[in-house]
Amino acid sequence: EGRGGGGAPAGAGREGAARFSLINEPEPVAIADENLDGRVSLEEWRHATTRRFTALDKAKTGRLTLAALSGKVPPAASK
Numbered sequence: 517e518g519r520g521g522g523g524a525p526a527g528a529g530r531e532g533a534a535r536f537s538l539i540n541e542p543e544p545v546a547i548a549d550e551n552l553d554g555r556v557s558l559e560e561w562r563h564a565t566t567r568r569f570t571a572l573d574k575a576k577t578g579r580l581t582l583a584a585l586s587g588k589v590p591p592a593a594s595k
Contacts, residue, residue: 538585539568 531542541547548556548564556564572580 538572541568544568 537544544564545556548560550560550563569580572585575584577584
């Protein structure tokens with residue numbers, strides 16, 4: 517007989533950093549490289565952070581609060 521609740525483990529279906537993130541992006545720095553030149557410029561990074569913020573700001577308030585993100589916070593990584 518198996519142990520546990522039978523549910524999927526925390527982060528299941530996600531790879532890399534996405535297992536510990538609010539957004540499913542396994543390689544958040546690499547994905548910011550819009551022109552695929554192997555470097556992330558300040559402009560590319562600003563685009564990526566704006567896109568991520570917009571994705572998390574579901575209420576379109578222009579700010580993120582812990583209350584607004586409740587239920588989206590990834591479970592603590594098991595040691």
